[in-house]
Amino acid sequence: xxxxxxxxxxxxxxxxxxxxxxxxxxxxxxxxxxxxxxxxxxxxxxxxxxxxxxxxxxxxxxxxxxxxxxxxxxxxxxxxxxxxxxxxxxxxxxxxxxxxxxxxxxxxxxxxxxxxxxxxxxxxxxxxxxxxxxxxxxxxxxxxxxxxxxxxxxxxxxxxxxxxxxxxxxxxxxxxxxxxxxxxxxxxxxxxxxxxxxxxxxxxxxxxxxxxxxxxxxxxxxxxxxxxxxxxxxxxxxxxxxxxxxxxxxxxxxxxxxxxxxxxxxxxxxxxxxxxxxxxxxxxxxxxxxxxxxxxxxxxxxxxxxxxxxxxxxxxxxxxxxxxxxxxxxxxxxxxxxxxxxxxxxxxxxxxxxxxxxxxxxxxxxxxxxxxxxxxxxxxxxxxxxxxxxxxxxxx
Amino acid sequence: xxxxxxxxxxxxxxxxxxxxxxxxxxxxxxxxxxxxxxxxxxxxxxxxxxxxxxxxxxxxxxxxxxxxxxxxxxxxxxxxxxxxxxxxxxxxxxxxxxxxxxxxxxxxxxxxxxxxxxxxxxxxxxxxxxxxxxxxxxxxxxxxxxxxxxxxxxxxxxxxxxxxxxxxxxxxxxxxxxxxxxxxxxxxxxxxxxxxxxxxxxxxxxxxxxxxxxxxxxxxxxxxxxxxxxxxxxxxxxxxxxxxxxxxxxxxxxxxxxxxxxxxxxxxxxxxxxxxxxxxxxxxxxxxxxxxxxxxxxxxxxxxxxxxxxxxxxxxxxxxxxxxxxxxxxxxxxxxxxxxxxxxxxxxxxxxxxxxxxxxxxxxxxxxxxxxxxxxxxxxxxxxxxxxxxxxxxxx
Numbered sequence: 001x002x003x004x005x006x007x008x009x010x011x012x013x014x015x016x017x018x019x020x021x022x023x024x025x026x027x028x029x030x031x032x033x034x035x036x037x038x039x040x041x042x043x044x045x046x047x048x049x050x051x052x053x054x055x056x057x058x059x060x061x062x063x064x065x066x067x068x069x070x071x072x073x074x075x076x077x078x079x080x081x082x083x084x085x086x087x088x089x090x091x092x093x094x095x096x097x098x099x100x101x102x103x104x105x106x107x108x109x110x111x112x113x114x115x116x117x118x119x120x121x122x123x124x125x126x127x128x129x130x131x132x133x134x135x136x137x138x139x140x141x142x143x144x145x146x147x148x149x150x151x152x153x154x155x156x157x158x159x160x161x162x163x164x165x166x167x168x169x170x171x172x173x174x175x176x177x178x179x180x181x182x183x184x185x186x187x188x189x190x191x192x193x194x195x196x197x198x199x200x201x202x203x204x205x206x207x208x209x210x211x212x213x214x215x216x217x218x219x220x221x222x223x224x225x226x227x228x229x230x231x232x233x234x235x236x237x238x239x240x241x242x243x244x245x246x247x248x249x250x251x252x253x254x255x256x257x258x259x260x261x262x263x264x265x266x267x268x269x270x271x272x273x274x275x276x277x278x279x280x281x282x283x284x285x286x287x288x289x290x291x292x293x294x295x296x297x298x299x300x301x302x303x304x305x306x307x308x309x310x311x312x313x314x315x316x317x318x319x320x321x322x323x324x325x326x327x328x329x330x331x332x333x334x335x336x337x338x339x340x341x342x343x344x345x346x347x348x349x350x351x352x353x354x355x356x357x358x359x360x361x362x363x364x365x366x367x368x369x370x371x372x373x374x375x376x377x378x379x380x381x382x383x384x385x386x387x388x389x390x391x392x393x394x395x396x
Numbered sequence: 397x398x399x400x401x402x403x404x405x406x407x408x409x410x411x412x413x414x415x416x417x418x419x420x421x422x423x424x425x426x427x428x429x430x431x432x433x434x435x436x437x438x439x440x441x442x443x444x445x446x447x448x449x450x451x452x453x454x455x456x457x458x459x460x461x462x463x464x465x466x467x468x469x470x471x472x473x474x475x476x477x478x479x480x481x482x483x484x485x486x487x488x489x490x491x492x493x494x495x496x497x498x499x500x501x502x503x504x505x506x507x508x509x510x511x512x513x514x515x516x517x518x519x520x521x522x523x524x525x526x527x528x529x530x531x532x533x534x535x536x537x538x539x540x541x542x543x544x545x546x547x548x549x550x551x552x553x554x555x556x557x558x559x560x561x562x563x564x565x566x567x568x569x570x571x572x573x574x575x576x577x578x579x580x581x582x583x584x585x586x587x588x589x590x591x592x593x594x595x596x597x598x599x600x601x602x603x604x605x606x607x608x609x610x611x612x613x614x615x616x617x618x619x620x621x622x623x624x625x626x627x628x629x630x631x632x633x634x635x636x637x638x639x640x641x642x643x644x645x646x647x648x649x650x651x652x653x654x655x656x657x658x659x660x661x662x663x664x665x666x667x668x669x670x671x672x673x674x675x676x677x678x679x680x681x682x683x684x685x686x687x688x689x690x691x692x693x694x695x696x697x698x699x700x701x702x703x704x705x706x707x708x709x710x711x712x713x714x715x716x717x718x719x720x721x722x723x724x725x726x727x728x729x730x731x732x733x734x735x736x737x738x739x740x741x742x743x744x745x746x747x748x749x750x751x752x753x754x755x756x757x758x759x760x761x762x763x764x765x766x767x768x769x770x771x772x773x774x775x776x777x778x779x780x781x782x783x784x785x786x787x788x789x790x791x792x
Binding site: 006052077080081097099103124136231321 | 448714
């Protein structure tokens with residue numbers, strides 16, 4: 001580790017993360033874990049760069065320090081952002097990049113061989129964006145083994161309960177997003193081009209606070225209007241926003257890769273009765289969900305509390321989950337891909353868990369989002385990390 | 397297709413893309429192609445949403461229209477952004493999302509079965525971010541077949557030569573980035589926090605021009621300073637930019653998902669002799685590369701022309717490729733992942749191909765990037781799509 005690496009957490013915290021991961025590895029009988037999820041890589045080592053578009057990973061064994069393995073030009077990012085020493089940073093040559101003749105996993109197999117790891121019980125994150133079918137096949141062929149073990153989510157599950165320092169980063173991310181919403185309220189006007197609103201949102205999100213600059217969120221702003229708001233994941237266009245339609249804002253504040261998402265909605269003109277009804281339903285249902293989001297209750301309890309209030313208002317979300325854990329993340333998803341707030345998920349909630357409680361409504365002709373980032377506390381209902389009025393903002 | 401879908405291209409263009417793709421499928425003996433690369437999905441159907449963090453795809457057969465298959469809540473994005481009719485939009489239920497009990501690929505197998513496609517010769521994009529090892533295994537198991545054919549890049553290769561309309565979008569993206577660089581020149585000052593510069597960059601990128609609003613680039617701004625600039629893919633922090641260090645700016649303009657990247661560098665204070673030498677080398681080497689980037693020459697010719705000028709100045713890029721095709725893209729990469737400008741790649745250049753000619757220098761103590769987006773023309777050297785002074789910007 002270089003003298004001037006500015007790690008977001010102390011070495012103790014990385015060591016304790018590694019220890020937790022090793023316990024989980026041992027429980028699954030894994031001796032060597034190949035971590036390709038960039039969020040898991042960062043959580044374990046500090047590695048932080050937009051290099052995940054080429055193959056890379058962190059090799060975790062039961063005793064030695066983790067090894068960063070990646071494209072030659074990206075090893076410099078490992079030197080600049082991780083606590084690893086030179087012996088634990090391993091490059092592959094650039095002609096392995098996007099070249100059908102040489103797959104990077106062939107090189108990884110050589111590294112595992114060279115370090116005496118190729119006969120170990122090896123775990124991989126087989127259902128991750130950054131571990132393709134071809135990568136898996138290439139690694140198996142190169143190792144001459146067909147018994148790699150899928151441990152998708154093993155590290156993600158260790159991230160579910162946040163440390164005090166992580167929660168502090170999420171609070172900062174939340175304070176940034178509070179300023180963004182304040183700014184939105186000041187600049188929206190009918191006739192404004194949608195992209196011009198996004199420019200304001202991104203400017204405020206990255207400016208952050210005087211003390212803390214903003215980082216990029218793992219998902220860009222989603223803010224469809226009117227009929228487009230029936231679709232959950234549209235981004236934006238450059239059409240003027242006209243009166244007579246609603247728009248939802250799906251945004252997150254981000255600080256040092258830690259996210260605090262929160263959605264609000266606005267209407268240009270007078271909202272129709274079905275939107276007013278849905279707003280009342282969502283606000284009441286959110287409170288009901290937050291009230292049961294307590295240590296010892298389950299993910300399902302939260303989903304059921306929400307659904308029963310919405311049902312009272314005649315609203316059915318069609319089986320869509322209503323939340324997921326959040327924290328450290330890289331594109332394309334800011335969720336942690338472990339727990340889901342849905343009736344089938346009986347995971348028990350623990351203090352320090354953080355969720356985006358996200359009951360989006362995407363109806364036949366319109367959509368509405370009012371959501372919260374919540375923290376499970378020692379006792380009592382969950383704490384909302386942000387303080388933003390839940391009402392639909394109305395602009396005339 | 398709904399009446400008010402605002403497709404970026406006419407139906408004729410989509411039909412001609414589909415026809416090209418089918419010729420390539422037939423050449424490979426593929427009857428059914430499962431397309432999971434979001435850029436390929438968009439290129440074929442217009443589909444445009446940030447929904448690629450859950451499994452989705454486009455099923456292309458040799459005769460019937462393509463089928464969008466995705467999470468229930470995202471089928472509405474297919475209705476809002478594609479030319480497909482209702483019979484060609486197929487949802488899977490939300491409890492398949494990030495749930496170890498049900499993989500979406502089990503549902504895809506049912507769809508293929510139901511449409512009489514499960515015994516066809518099926519091609520998949522096995523080396524794509526959005527087609528994980530687990531997805532592949534789940535699809536094989538569910539179909540009871542182990543003979544899926546890897547045709548990674550099949551659609552990407554059809555995208556290499558751009559249509560006039562695509563080039564027009566890239567010119568618009570370029571005109572947006574020209575304004576961004578003009579704005580950067582106006583706002584940089586020593587002591588400015590790095591994130592505040594990024595806020596300005598993103599604001600200008602998304603504001604775009606009075607006629608054309610900006611879209612999000614597939615890669616966020618990369619702009620490391622000083623020793624950090626030895627690493628190619630660092631993003632930013634909130635430290636003030638001090639005098640005595642250089643920073644490179646890796647940025648793209650984006651319009652309706654079409655990219656025009658261009659990198660420039662700046663120095664606060666007086667650049668040291670090695671940076672001045674490298675600047676002269678890069679400017680001369682870029683010209684040499686652009687001059688041989690002609691129809692009929694090869695990708696290797698461009699790489700070799702660049703390298704021989706750099707060698708004259710004593711600069712060795714350590715085998716790193718110096719460019720890649722660009723156009724339509726989604727995160728995490730704005731390249732097309734087909735051709736690489738490197739000595740081993742003998743692909744013949746054709747009119748209408750577009751590249752990010754990208755000879756980044758990441759040296760021992762500093763880094764420098766001066767790059768161009770180029771268009772291969774009918775005759776003569778490549779055309780630069782943007783007009784931005786290549787000099788290192790110096791601020792005192």
